[in-house]
Amino acid sequence: MTTPRQTNDFSQLIRAALALSKIGEGTRAALLSTHVYDERAMHAFGVALDTLGADWVRVIMPPRTQGADFANPVQDRSFVADILKSADIVVRPTTKKGAVADIGMYTPVFAEILMSGTRWWDCSIGGSETLLRRLFPTPAMIDRTRAGAVRMQEAKTLRITSAAGTDLTLNVAERIGHCQVGIVDEPGRWDNFGFGLVATAPVENSAHGQVVWDAGDSLGELLGAYSALLPEPVITHFENGKIVRIEGGWVARRFEEYLASLQRPEFYRIAHIGWGTHDKAVWGGPGWNTAEWESYYGCIMLHLGMNIFPTLAPYNGLHGQNHPSKPWPMPSHAGGCLLRHDLYLDDEIIVQAGKIIADELK
Ligand SMILES: [Fe+2]
Structure with missing residues (x-):
């Protein structure tokens, strides 16, 4: 040939x-x-x-x-x-x-x-x-992402922390380690080209602690365009899996009002959490796309809302229990991405201050 x-x-x-x-x-x-x-x-x-x-x-x-x-x-x-x-x-x-x-x-x-x-x-x-x-999948990106999903699926607990004050723990035992590499090569597999990420749907009532969305992080389309980075911190407090309090200035109030206006209780729970693996993704700027936003190397994506999304393929789909309270309009799923965070699986550090450091997952 x-x-x-x-x-x-x-x-x-x-x-x-x-x-x-x-x-x-x-x-x-x-x-x-x-x-x-x-x-x-x-x-x-x-x-x-x-x-x-x-x-x-x-x-x-x-x-x-x-x-x-x-x-x-x-x-x-x-x-x-x-x-x-x-x-x-x-x-x-x-x-x-x-x-x-x-x-x-x-x-x-x-x-x-x-x-x-x-x-x-x-x-x-x-x-x-x-x-x-720019985002065409490379063998190295595919390998590190697939290895990350295997590690995620083995994990029982997940914790994120940051110098700005994030400290959130989650139960992820028995949950699927999901990966996106931009390729669908098995029956029932779903993927999105240009993406590179590892994620999981945590046990829905397990989130406990706080997440500090710092200036320069993104709360995605919950606050407008993807390109609108946060101008000031927003702190979300979680108890028994749910957001129970939102702290901060005018952006936090806007976020709180927006969530309330949706009248969809599923938005107060975490849909999925994980890390970006695409070394060619750029953070912010004109032409920014969901692929770069969610796949940015070493970022922590934390999305809210429904997470049922089953597929037949291994290491694919969320298979969660947070069901939609209304069938339409869609989606009741959105969220944001955090920079400079640490992510631990069962106390092993995987991402440190926004850099993947676990040897086989870099
Ligand atoms: Fe998502």
Whole structure:
């Protein structure tokens, strides 16, 4: 076999990314998007699937609304759900995030599709060639991340601390060590291209202590754009798994009001916690994306909300018990990322002041 000549062509870049997910001759792939999409990106994905020899079909989710609100464009028992369940792999470049209703990854129908054995490859940086190139998975990133998930799954307790005052303990015994490396190479595996992270869903009533979200950390979309870093500290106090008090200045008050306005009790519990492993991810700035935000090397991601999200693949999915109090709108899942934190598994230090220090996980 000859190696394809290197060019700057976008479809060749996509082809290389999809080949990592074992898309080849005869793979039955559904190229999925909302009804609003980036035509250039979709064309490149189509060319890439063709040149890999995939047996593919383009699937555009129907726009769905309920009154003035968005509704899930993939409804239970719908034709589109059946198509996605019958695919070997769903390829979903997200090019218009937030502009129109999109399938939520924490919806029951999403879980049903994954549990049918379909692999699901999200690419939330689908239209950004810059990010696709910069965050392309490397063997070293994949190895350290997979090793981290194995270590996470063995752990019984998890603790995070920081010089700014964080001290939070969690029970993670019997929970799945989840990894994201941007590749889906096993039945039922879900992943998101450009990501590198290790996470777990802690036992839902176990969080105890406090988290200091320092200036320069991120509370993500709970407080606006991902790029809006905190201008001042926010302290969240946890008892029996729940946020019971939020301390700080005007940002803390805004956060408190925002959580209350959602009227979704699941947001007061931790969905997942872990660390970023992508050494090419950059923190903050224009064009910042969820991939970099959550995958930033040595950051601690701490997300709130529902965490059911089962998959069939090992070291994949959250398999938690924090169920949604309402089926829609989605998602009742969001959170933030912390810099300069320490993370311990069973008293072994894994991350120290924002640097991964455990030898086999660096
Ligand atoms: Fe999350």
